[in-house]
Structures are given as C-alpha cells and as structure tokens.
Amino acid sequence: xxxxxxxxxxxxxxxxxxxxxxxxxxxxxxxxxxxxxxxxxxxxxxxxxxxxxxxxxxxxxxxxxxxxxxxxxxxxxxxxxxxxxxxxxxxxxxxxxxxxxxxxxxxxxxxxxxxxxxxxxxxxxxxxxxxxxxxxxxxxxxxxxxxxxxxxxxxxxxxxxxxxxxxxxxxxxxxxxxxxxxxxxxxxxxxxxxxxxxxxxxxxxxxxxxxxxxxxxxxxxxxxxxxxxxxxxxxxxxxxxxxxxxxxxxxxxxxxxxxxxxxxxxxxxxxxxxxxxxxxxxxxxxxxxxxxxxxxxxxxxxxxxxxxxxxxxxxxxxxxxxxxxxxxxxxxxxxxxxxxxxxxxxxxxxxxxxxxxxxxxxxxxxxxxxxxxxxxxxxxxxxxxxxxxxxxxxxxxxxxxxxxxxxxxxxxxxxxxxxxxxxxxxxxxxxxxxxxxxxxxxxxxxxxxxxxxxxxxxxxxxxxxxxxxxxxxxxxxxxxxxxxxxxxxxxxxxxxxxxxxxxxxxxxxxxxxxxxxxxxxxxxxxxxxxxxxxxxxxxxxxxxxxxxxxxxxxxxxxxxxxxxxxxxxxxxxxxxxxxxxxxxxxxxxxxxxxxxxxxxxxxxxxxxxxxxxxxxxxxxxxxxxxxxxxxxxxxxxxxxxxxxxxxxxxxxxxxxxxxxxxxxxxxxxxxxxxxxxxxxxxxxxxxxxxxxxxxxxxxxxxxxxxxxxxxxxxxxxxxxxxxxxxxxxxxxxxxxxxxxxxxxxxxxxxxxxxxxxxxxxxxxxxxxxxxxxxxxxxxxxxxxxxxxxxxxxxx
Amino acid sequence: xxxxxxxxxxxxxxxxxxxxxxxxxxxxxxxxxxxxxxxxxxxxxxxxxxxxx
Numbered sequence: 001x002x003x004x005x006x007x008x009x010x011x012x013x014x015x016x017x018x019x020x021x022x023x024x025x026x027x028x029x030x031x032x033x034x035x036x037x038x039x040x041x042x043x044x045x046x047x048x049x050x051x052x053x054x055x056x057x058x059x060x061x062x063x064x065x066x067x068x069x070x071x072x073x074x075x076x077x078x079x080x081x082x083x084x085x086x087x088x089x090x091x092x093x094x095x096x097x098x099x100x101x102x103x104x105x106x107x108x109x110x111x112x113x114x115x116x117x118x119x120x121x122x123x124x125x126x127x128x129x130x131x132x133x134x135x136x137x138x139x140x141x142x143x144x145x146x147x148x149x150x151x152x153x154x155x156x157x158x159x160x161x162x163x164x165x166x167x168x169x170x171x172x173x174x175x176x177x178x179x180x181x182x183x184x185x186x187x188x189x190x191x192x193x194x195x196x197x198x199x200x201x202x203x204x205x206x207x208x209x210x211x212x213x214x215x216x217x218x219x220x221x222x223x224x225x226x227x228x229x230x231x232x233x234x235x236x237x238x239x240x241x242x243x244x245x246x247x248x249x250x251x252x253x254x255x256x257x258x259x260x261x262x263x264x265x266x267x268x269x270x271x272x273x274x275x276x277x278x279x280x281x282x283x284x285x286x287x288x289x290x291x292x293x294x295x296x297x298x299x300x301x302x303x304x305x306x307x308x309x310x311x312x313x314x315x316x317x318x319x320x321x322x323x324x325x326x327x328x329x330x331x332x333x334x335x336x337x338x339x340x341x342x343x344x345x346x347x348x349x350x351x352x353x354x355x356x357x358x359x360x361x362x363x364x365x366x367x368x369x370x371x372x373x374x375x376x377x378x379x380x381x382x383x384x385x386x387x388x389x390x391x392x393x394x395x396x397x398x399x400x401x402x403x404x405x406x407x408x409x410x411x412x413x414x415x416x417x418x419x420x421x422x423x424x425x426x427x428x429x430x431x432x433x434x435x436x437x438x439x440x441x442x443x444x445x446x447x448x449x450x451x452x453x454x455x456x457x458x459x460x461x462x463x464x465x466x467x468x469x470x471x472x473x474x475x476x477x478x479x480x481x482x483x484x485x486x487x488x489x490x491x492x493x494x495x496x497x498x499x500x501x502x503x504x505x506x507x508x509x510x511x512x513x514x515x516x517x518x519x520x521x522x523x524x525x526x527x528x529x530x531x532x533x534x535x536x537x538x539x540x541x542x543x544x545x546x547x548x549x550x551x552x553x554x555x556x557x558x559x560x561x562x563x564x565x566x567x568x569x570x571x572x573x574x575x576x577x578x579x580x581x582x583x584x585x586x587x588x589x590x591x592x593x594x595x596x597x598x599x600x601x602x603x604x605x606x607x608x609x610x611x612x613x614x615x616x617x618x619x620x621x622x623x624x625x626x627x628x629x630x631x632x633x634x635x636x637x638x639x640x641x642x643x644x645x646x647x648x649x650x651x652x653x654x655x656x657x658x659x660x661x662x663x664x665x666x667x668x669x670x671x672x673x674x675x676x677x678x679x680x681x682x683x684x685x686x687x688x689x690x691x692x693x694x695x696x697x698x699x700x701x702x703x704x705x706x707x708x709x710x711x712x713x714x715x716x717x718x719x720x721x722x723x724x725x726x727x728x729x730x731x732x733x734x735x736x737x738x739x740x741x742x743x744x745x746x747x748x749x750x751x752x753x754x755x756x757x758x759x760x761x762x763x764x765x766x767x768x769x770x771x772x773x774x775x776x777x778x779x780x781x782x783x784x785x786x787x788x789x790x791x792x793x794x795x
Numbered sequence: 796x797x798x799x800x801x802x803x804x805x806x807x808x809x810x811x812x813x814x815x816x817x818x819x820x821x822x823x824x825x826x827x828x829x830x831x832x833x834x835x836x837x838x839x840x841x842x843x844x845x846x847x848x
Binding site for chain 1: 796799800803807810814817818821826827828830831834835837838839
C-alpha cells in the first residue's frame with residue numbers, strides 16, 4: 001500500500017504526471033480536463049481499445065483552447081478540401097500527433113463516433129489522414145472539432161504543404177524504372193544465344209532476336225531515357241555542358257549503332273548495354289531522391305501564421321481569412337494566438353512573446369496605443385488591435401520581399417559532378433573525333449566503329465552514379481543521427497563551408513527556458529520586498545525573479561530608481577533595497593562568469609544572489625573548438641546581457657553581434673559572402689529566415705521536427721546539436737569518396753577506351769564492362785560511406 | 796525449332812501482362828504508402844461487436 005501511495009499518478013491518456021487527483025473516472029487518473037474528456041468521448045463510443053495497443057498514447061490536452069469557427073468560411077474550406085460534390089467531400093489533414101498504432105487504429109474508426117464519415121485512411125509516415133465524409137451531415141468544422149475532441153488536432157496552415165508534396169512526386173520515375181528493368185531482363189535473355197554462339201542452322205534466330213531487341217530498346221530510349229535527352233538539350237541551349245549531355249549522346253549512339261548493326265547483319269548490336277545503362281542510371285536517380293514526408297523545408301511565415309483571424313465589425317465578431325485582412329480592421333487576438341499583421345493595441349493587457357521574431361525569449365509588455373509588430377504571440381488575456389499594415393507588408397514579412405527569397409536556389413555552388421562533367425565531355429568528344437579521323441583515311445567503316453565505340457564505352461555511367469549512391473548513403477547516415485537534409489547537394493555544400501554563424505536564442509540555448517536558483521535564505525517578508533521591487537521593472541531578469549518568487553503581496557514602493565545596466569534601488573517602508581550587479585550591490589567586480597547573477601542587499605546587509613543558469617545546448621564547446629579551421633560568429637536578436645557568459649565560447653568580442661534585426665542578420669551573412677566566405681547559418685526562428693536563405697547552407701535547429709521550423713536546407717534535431725562537428729567532418733569524407741570513385745570509374749573508362757579506339761569493341765565486352773563498373777562503383781561508395789561513418793562514430 | 800518463335804511470343808506476352816499489372820498497381824496507388832499496412836496488420840479485429848449494428 002505504501003508503495004502505491006509513493007508512486008506518482010500518471011495520466012491514463014497522455015502519460016504526464018497528474019498534479020491533482022481531481023480528474024478521475026473509473027479509477028483512471030487524468031492530468032487535466034482535456035485528457036479526461038477525450039477518454040469520455042472514446043469510452044462513450046466503445047473505443048477504449050485505443051488504450052490497449054500502447055500505454056498512454058494520447059497527447060496532453062492541458063493547453064488547448066483552439067477555435068475552429070473560421071472553418072465555416074466557404075473560401076477557407078474550399079482551399080483545404082481535395083474534392084467535393086453534392087454529397088461527399090474528401091479532405092486530407094496533416095496531424096502531427098500520429099505516432100503509434102493506437103493513433104492509427106483510432107483514426108480509422110472515426111465512423112463509429114460519427115457515421116457521416118465514410119472512409120478514413122492514415123498514412124503513417126506522412127502523418128496524414130485522408131477522410132471522405134458526407135458534408136450534409138457533418139461540416140468540415142465539425143469534423144475538425146471531432147478530431148480535436150479525440151486529441152488529434154490537425155495542423156491547418158495557409159501554406160498547404162501536403163498538397164505541394166503530393167504533386168511534386170509525380171514524375172513517373174518508378175514507371176520508367178519498371179519499363180527499363182523489364183526490357184533489360186528480356187534483352188539479356190535474348191542476347192545470351194548470341195554470346196554463347198549460334199550454329200549455322202540457327203542463323204535465322206539471330207536476326208529475329210536482333211529485331212526483337214531493337215523492339216525492346218524503343219521504350220527504353222523514348223520513354224525511360226527521354227529525360228536525359230530533354231535535360232541535355234535544355235542545358236545545351238543554356239550553353240552548359242552537364243553530365244546529361246554525354247549520357248544522352250551515349251544512349252543515342254548505342255541505339256543508332258544497334259539499329260545499324262542489326263539491319264546490316266553486322267552483329268548483335270549493343271541493346272543489352274543500352275538497356276542496362278538506362279536502368280542503372282534511373283536507379284541512381286531514384287536513390288538520390290530521398291523524401292522526408294513528415295518534414296518540410298519550405299516553410300515560410302505563412303505556415304507560422306494562423307489561417308484566419310477574428311475581427312470586430314459592427315459590434316460583432318467574425319473570422320476572416322488572413323488574405324482578406326486589411327488596414328483598419330479591428331482584430332481580436334486571444335491567448336497563444338499569433339499577431340498576423342502590424343497593429344496598434346487598442347484594448348487589453350498585452351504581453352507579447354516575440355521569441356520567434358527577435359529571438360528574445362522573455363515576453364514583452366506593451367502599452368495601449370503602441371505599435372505591435374506581426375509575429376508576436378500574445379500570452380494572457382484577449383487583446384483588441386487595429387491593423388495598420390497588410391500582412392505581406394508588415395515589418396517581419398517584408399523580409400520575404402528581399403531578393404534572397406526570389407533568387408534561384410540552384411546556382412549556389414557547383415557540385416563536383418558539374419565541375420567535372422564539363423571537362424569530361426570535352427575530352428570524350430576529342431578522343432572520339434581523334435579516333436574517327438585517325439581511321440578515316442584508311443578504313444571508313446572502322447573509323448565510324450571506333451567513333452561510336454568511344455562514345456559508348458566512355459559513357460559516364462559510373463560517374464553519374466557515384467554521386468547519387470554516395471550521397472544517398474550519407475543522407476541515410478545523417479538521417480539516423482537526426483539531421484535531415486533537403487537533398488543530396490547539401491552534403492557537398494556542407495563540405496565547402498568555412499564560416500559558421502549561429503543564432504542565440506533557441507539555437508545555442510534550449511527552448512526550455514532558463515533556470516533560476518537562489519543562493520540566499522529569505523524570509524517571507526524579504527521575498528515580498530524583493531517581489532515588490534522587481535515587479536516595477538521591465539528588465540528581463542527582474543521579470544524572471546518575480547515569476548520565480550510567485551505571487552506575493554505587492555507592497556507600496558516609496559522610492560524607486562533603475563540604473564541602466566546596473567540594477568534597481570528601492571525604498572519600501574523602512575527598508576532600502578539594492579538589487580542588481582555586483583558593483584552596485586557589493587561594491588566590487590564579479591569574478592565568476594559561469595552564470596548571470598543578480599545580487600540583493602537589504603538595508604546595507606548583503607543577503608545573497610539569484611543565479612540564472614542559461615541552458616546552452618550540449619556540444620557548444622565542441623563547435624566553438626572548430627576554430628580556427630572555421631570562422632565562428634554569433635548573431636543574436638537579444639540585448640547583450642549574456643555577453644559575459646558567452647565569452648567562454650566566443651573568445652573575441654567581435655565574433656558576437658547583439659541586437660540584430662532579421663534584416664541585419666541577412667546583411668551580415670551577405671557581407672561575409674562578399675569577402676569569399678562560404679557561410680553556414682544555424683538558426684531556429686522566423687527572425688533567422690532571411691539569414692538562412694541567404695547563407696550557403698541554412699540549418700534550422702528544432703526540438704521537434706514536426707513543429708514549425710523556418711525554410712532551410714537542412715533541419716537538425718536539437719538532441720544532435722553536439723554532433724555538428726562530426727557532420728562537418730563526415731561531409732568532407734563523402735566528398736573524398738566521390739573523388740575516389742571518380743578515379744575508379746576513370747580507370748574502367750581507360751580500359752574500355754583502349755579497346756574502343758581500335759574500333760574492335762565487341763558487344764560482349766561492352767555488356768560486361770558497363771555493369772561491372774556500375775556494380776564496383778555502387779558497392780565501393782556504399783561500403784566506403786558506411787566505413788567512414790563508423791570511424792566517425794555516426795553509425 | 797520454329798516453336799521458339801511461339802514460345803518467345805508467349806513469354807513476352809506474359810512479361811507484358813506483369814508489367815501491365817505493375818502499372819495498374821502504381822496508378823491505383825497501391826504503392827503510395829508502403830509502411831502503414833505493416834502497422835495495420837498488428838491491430839486485432841474488434842471482439843465486442845457494437846450492439847447498435
């Protein structure tokens with residue numbers, strides 16, 4: 001019994017601790033009313049098996065006060081749904097909480113709660129729910145409220161990531177691979193008799209097999225391989241020689257030579273080489289395309305802002321879509337809602353959390369009539385504001401009008417592949433024409449044979465495959481270490497980096513906030529005195545002190561003065577208080593720099609101090625140890641009150657820049673790039689978006705990859721922050737692997753060329769050489785990548 | 796040996812059928828979500844049948 005008492009009660013729904021025993025049904029404890037009501041809904045509908053598959057499958061419901069009335073607006077509804085007719089509507093929601101089999105089970109049982117839902121299917125990896133329902137019996141708003149009631153609130157945002165991602169993947173690559181693989185298999189089968197030798201009686205088969213092979217090559221060249229021709233042509237028109245040009249040339253020559261050989265009964269042609277080449281190339285394309293369905297790299301302010309906002313018109317409140325919000329509208333912003341446009345505060349007590357915009361972690365108090373910039377999050381009661389600028393013109397969103405956001409992403413840095421393929425093509429063409437002109441005077445037939453053979457054998461199949469296979473293996477390794485890259489190019493960009501710029505709040509500090517510890521024994525009276533003095537100040541540290549002390553009686557303050565950068569002096573009743581830095585309170589400078597301290601003296605007696613330990617992420621030391629091979633900078637939207645603590649990490653004062661606006665950050669990155677720096681920016685909030693976009697490699701740090709993170713090239717889970725130096729080293733390793741595999745493929749090409757220039761390339765040699773080199777490259781790159789990852793302890 | 800012509804014709808036809816089947820599967824979205832069904836199979840059918848049915 002004693003054991004049972006000692007045990008903490010854990011919420012049956014979400015697994016959090018229960019602070020009170022207030023919420024209990026059928027001997028099941030809940031942490032809050034929200035969790036309890038979810039349980040009630042489920043038990044009313046006989047859906048309690050939900051709790052059998054996993055323990056505590058739910059999300060905590062302690063902080064939800066969502067309003068979905070904007071979903072009654074037809075213009076918003078039509079944006080969200082996939083399909084609708086007279087009776088049925090189909091809609092796809094992104095539900096971040098989907099994480100276990102219980103979620104899956106419950107969400108596919110929706111029609112037991114409401115029969116108007118005809119069909120629901122979960123896509124677990126994408127965290128999406130596809131629902132078909134009868135909109136005459138159940139409105140979209142009711143459906144969302146139903147989902148919210150059972151604890152699965154869909155994330156509805158202006159920027160519809162779901163639809164964009166679903167449409168982006170329709171390039172028929174899988175079908176193309178299927179066709180190429182099908183033809184490759186059949187052509188191999190039909191080519192075997194030729195290689196093993198056909199007797200004189202069977203010569204008619206030779207011809208038949210030849211034509212059949214050409215028939216199989218047709219879909220390979222014109223369907224599966226058409227992407228290479230298109231790409232090569234487009235690049236030629238832009239006067240760029242990329243790797244697709246020699247590939248397309250190789251495919252074309254292979255096909256032409258095969259048709260020529262077969263129709264002239266010259267030989268069997270190269271149809272198996274052709275099909276194999278296209279098949280392997282497409283496989284390379286396929287592995288390169290790694291998609292993270294649950295992560296979006298393209299988010300901007302629109303996915304951070306709400307879909308709709310409530311405005312007051314003619315004394316009534318109604319929701320309107322954000323796009324219709326205009327100057328002069330009076331809007332209502334409730335607790336935890338985001339202010340979508342610059343506005344003047346008209347009514348209510350505004351305490352705005354600007355952490356996303358400025359990086360400042362402590363909410364700011366605003367007075368009536370003050371302009372509040374968009375992007376802040378109201379904490380506390382509802383406030384009324386008048387819009388002074390449309391959404392797209394506000395202080396924060398203006399950042400997106402910067403040229404960094406309209407610039408094309410592609411031409412940031414050239415990959416190794418792009419650099420090499422230029423020279424490769426030129427050399428290839430030179431050799432091909434040289435051998436043609438060498439043989440032409442003596443033997444025309446042999447000249448053309450040599451010319452085509454060079455183009456066939458030197459077709460940079462292995463070169464084209466080395467990058468995708470190495471990079472996809474590297475991406476897999478990063479992924480296991482909770483570092484998600486947008487695409488394979490990013491690995492090479494990372495290897496080029498020489499300058500690292502970091503944001504402060506949320507990036508090198510954890511989002512959990514700072515902890516206050518008190519190094520003094522205080523009586524209740526002293527606590528009340530300190531509380532009353534601090535509550536007058538808007539300094540962040542004072543705010544943290546009075547929050548820490550909790551609510552006390554506020555005493556009458558007789559005299560009060562605040563010395564900027566030092567502290568406060570106050571007289572309360574008969575007591576005189578000094579609260580602030582060591583010089584002010586103790587009269588001497590402080591030595592220890594490990595934490596910010598606020599000292600307290602009452603009536604000339606030193607009482608003690610409050611220490612504020614900022615929680616820096618693990619591994620900050622390792623990252624700052626990267627100097628001098630990397631240049632390091634810190635950009636912070638904050639005031640410089642942490643400067644002394646950060647000196648531990650950033651030795652030089654010039655490395656730290658405080659009080660930086662989003663535009664300042666972007667400009668700073670630009671100035672580094674102007675002097676030739678390859679800049680990696682690490683940030684977390686909307687305020688960093690400009691800098692992330694401008695930098696050569698933007699990494700967003702987040703504690704939850706499903707939450708909002710600004711548009712970036714890579715997303716790093718906060719838990720893996722300490723591995724960043726390893727990632728940087730590993731990216732250099734992978735580039736080395738690509739270089740080595742390029743050398744290997746060159747060796748194969750040399751061997752092949754030595755046959756080809758003589759004009760004596762037999763189809764069998766080509767058919768062996770091509771797959772052999774491909775398999776060597778694939779196995780070398782994947783094994784080498786895994787090996788180096790193991791050495792770097794990333795695997 | 797002319798039977799080879801017939802046999803190859805048959806084999807190509809069969810292979811084309813399979814290719815067609817793959818295309819159909821791809822088009823009808825059977826390969827869109829390759830993960831969720833593996834979880835769905837772990838879920839038991841309900842033993843208690845709701846009385847209102």
